[in-house]
Amino acid sequence: MRFVLVDRIFNLVPGESIVAETTLSSKEELFIDHFPGFPVVPGVLLTEMMAQAAGKCLDAEKAERGKAMLGKIQSATFRKWVRPDETAVIHARIASSRREYASARCYVEVAGVKVCSADLFFAFVPWDQFSPDYVDPVLNSYFGKVADNSIRKDGA
Secondary structure, X not given: OOOOOOOEEEEEEOOOEEEEEEEOOOOOOHHHXXXXXXXXXXXXXXXXXXXXXXHHHHHOOOOOOOEEEEEEEEEEXXXXXXXXXXXXXXXXXXXXXXXXXXXXXXXXXXXXXXXXXXXXXXXXXXXXXXXOOOEOHHHHHHHOOXXXXXXXXXXX
């Protein structure tokens, strides 16, 4: 299974808000066991979708503080099942952002209906702990940049 759970960004205001989407294919192996005869997207993956989208919003600031990484799920609520092949639209708004940490309020909609929400807390991992050639292909695609001019760990 791929673990980049944001397929495309629709709208992004770096450090403030993001709207993105993802669709998990019914061909994903996880749906064999979750749950047999009633396949649904696990809540942990819905939470990870929200965390990845909010993290991309923070990373798009190109701040020297490092890459945003989920540190704590402060709260999460799941209202409806998300089935394979349904497109999840992910919304995140940065609630607070400091040099050492940030928090975000997030939710996911399917067909215009809110299916889950979460308040997430982020810490920052210094860029020097990442591979020198690390790039975020989803952010690069959104900004329309080629690999040579990509958003790299050094913020360039």
